[in-house]
Amino acid sequence: MKNLPLSINTLSKIIEKNCIYVDKTKMAYQLICQPGAFFLSRPRRFGKSLFIDTLKEIFEGNQELFKGLYIHDKWNWSQKYPVIVIDFAGAVLKNRKDLDNRIRKIIRSNEQQLNLEPSLDIDIPGLFEDLIMNSAKKYNQKAVVLVDEYDKPILDNIDNSKVAAEMREGLKNLYSVLKAQDAHLQFVFMTGVTKFSKVSLFSGVNQLTDITLNENYSTICGYTHEDVDNQFSEYLNNVDSNRLMYWYNGYKWLGNTPVYNPYDILLFIHNKMSYRAYWFETGNPTFLVKLFQKNRYFLPSLENLVVTEEIIDSFEVEKINPLTLLFQSGYLTIKRTFTRRQRLMFQLKIPNFEVKIALHDHFINAYTDLVNEKIELQDNLYDCLEQGDVVGMVQVIKRLFASIPWRNFTNNDIADYEGYYASVLYAFFSSLDAEIIPEDITNHGQVDMTVKLGNHVYVMEIKVMDQDNINIIDTNNKMDALNPLENPDHNPALKQIQEKGYAEKYRGIKGITVHEVGLVFSKKLRNLLRN
Template identity: 80%
Template sequence: MKNLPLGVNTIASIKSQNMVYVDKTHIAWELIKHAGRFFLSRPRRFGKSLFIDTLKEIFEGNSELFNDLYIYDKWDWSQKYPVIKIDFSDGALQNRKDLDKRIYEILHDNADNLQVKLNTTRDIPGTFGELIRFAQKKHGKKTVVLVDEYDKPILDNIENSAITADMREGLKNLYSVLKGQDAHLQFVFMTGVTKFSKVTLFSGVNQLTDITLNENFSTICGYTHKDLNNQFSEHLKSVDLKKLMHWYNGYKWLGNTPVYNPYDILLFIHNKMAYRNYWFETGNPTFLVKLFQKNRYFLPTLENLVVTEEIIDSFDVERINPLTLLFQSGYLTVKKTFTRRQRMMFQLEIPNFEVKIALHDHFINAYTDLVNEKIGLQDNLYDCLEQGDVQGMVHVIKRLFSSIPWRNFTHNDLADYEGYYASVLYAFFSSLDAEIIPEDITNHGQVDMTVKSGKHIYVMEIKVVEQENMDVNKTENMEFAGKSKETKHNPALKQIQERGYAEKYRGIKGVAVHEVGLVFSKKLRNLTQNHHLSYLDL
């Protein structure tokens, strides 16, 4: 049984230590068989660095590493190219001075590797341009430039807009050289998490071909299910593959083949097949969550998100769109594409169970500040949903909002709009892996939220009112399908009944349908009324 390449990003180390290597050289061959300049965006820990290293070893002609791989009999190994590798993955740079110093170090390290002597008095663009030209002259071949984690200095400072903008200018100072040196370049490949517009970062480097959403390269990073069957069959022989897919599969960038994050699979095997949030815990979406709060984003919309390519295509530090960052960071992925009014549209979704529960736990922490109490509330809420205990569910919801610290509402009016309460409830229900239909459409309009759990369907409408008087719970239970009575005192339940929001779910045998009207008080920041009616078709 081969060893696992945990934390190993070089093909030479993988081969020398008898580690599993998933062959991506068929994709590398499609990229490098002709001169080209390419850009790829993928989330962190998705195998970008290993692919960059694979390209480096191919261009440097190290054929012994590829004798059992697809590209071996396709590539002319006598052709050896000078390779400049720029990598910002090490450490965190916190200001422009440190960035410029790091860039100089990287350029001079490359010069030493290529046995090229540089003029030490030039600025960064001059030094980089000189390195490209001198490398070509020294080795008799046009130069290859490979850039890994090109945007990391920006993302490391994303919460400080001034430093972020300064870092962007520093990187622009470097990358813009590629345009002027085009005649001396054989191949350029840049990778990172985000995709910045060419105007804001690359300053006219318009020869870069973006393959991020190219169906031919959709599996360039990550493991396919076929890869698991072929390369990891011995490691996974006792594993329920359907459960494994539910937890970790589902990332798609066009094409029909979803992929796993390699980091998840390797740590899952390493930790004796324990299902945990391996990839998610390596990142920190706190900044993203803050953006959602600041923009008053209606979280249930994440369940049925349709956007244009403009939204997911490029990132701008001056106008950060949280959906763009959510997609490019790997918290959302492409479910399907379609055409509307001659425009390509993207339906996005959360890729898998790991991301779903972990992301919504972060939303809960941010919106409620209930890190310690969260687990107990989730357990109680799950039991109520599964058992059809609406009164119990309402009691948990009251406890939930009663526990939210008052400081969360200082200098803001979050508690004044329905979207806040719907977002908190959505995050809790989603963290339980319940099926949620936000703004559930009927022929008479749309209800705020429908939640499905086991043999129970909850049709929920939310209202926010001024008054603070607490009304008693009112419950009516029916064990047959029939017309419900109007509840005049609860505007949320009244709307459900008058518009027949629950009608389409009635008639399903053995399934209980619950109409739930939740009325919140702005002053109390909690439920002031909660009525429901339940139906069971026997």
């Protein structure tokens, strides 16, 4: 049985330590058969660094490492190229000075690796130009430049747009050399998590071919289910493959074949087949969640996102679209593509169960501050949903909003909007793995949210009322006897559900119990009206 390549990003070590290697050299061969410059964006922990190292070993002519792999009898191993590797993974840089010092160190390290005489201490573009030209001259072959984590200095400072912009300019200062040195370059490959527009970062490298959404390279990183079956079968012999796919599979970049994050599979096996959020725990989406809060994003919309390529393609640090970052960071993936008005459209989805529950737990923490109380509320809410206990469910919802600290509403009017309450409820229901249909459409309009769990369907409408409207209800309907849960005369949300017939399309389905739930919140109380 071969060993697991845990935390190994170098091909030579994988081969030497008799570790499992999922062969990606067929796609590597397709890329390198002709000169070119390519760009690939993939989320963290997807095997980008290992692919970069594989390219390095190919271009350096280390044929022995590739015995038994696709490329072994196809590549001309007699041709060896000087390879320049630029990798920003090893440090967290917090200002432009640190970035420039790091770039100089990387250039000097490459000079030593290639046995070149050190260049004079000139500016960074000059140093990089000398490195490329001198390596091509010494080895009488055009140089290969491989860039890993090209965007990390920006992403490490993404919560500070000023510093992030400074980092972007520093990197642009480096990468712009690639266009000017095209005559001395055989191959360029850049990879990272995000894609910044050509105008902001790649204006000097506009010859780059982006293969991020190229169907031919959709599985260039990650493990397909076939890879897992073939390479890890001895480890996964008694594992329910459907459950494994449900938890960890589902990432897609065009093409029809979804992939696993390798980190999940390796840690799942290493931890004795324990289902946990391994990949999710390696990153912190706090900045992303803050973006959603700041923009007052309607969280239920995550269930049915349709966007243009412009949205998922690139972004700027001065104006970040949270959906763009959510997609590029791996929290959303492509469900399907279609054409509308002659434009390619993308329907997005959360890739799998791991990301779904973990992401919504983070949303709950950010929107409510209920880190400690969350589990009990989730358990109680799940029990009520599963048992069809609407009265109990409403009581849990009331406890939920009563537990949110008052400071969350200081100096803001977020509790005045229906979207806030819908977003909190959506995050809770989604964290229970319930099926959510936001803005569920009927022939008479749309209800705010339909929630399905087990044999029960809950059709929910949400209303937020100010004090004047509450007083009107109090005067006209004797609010001391008010039961908004059951009486549509006293519950405008429930009344709308019934008058519009929102629940009718679910009635008559065998084995399904349908519940109409009108939730009326008070702006003043920041909670449900009494019930």
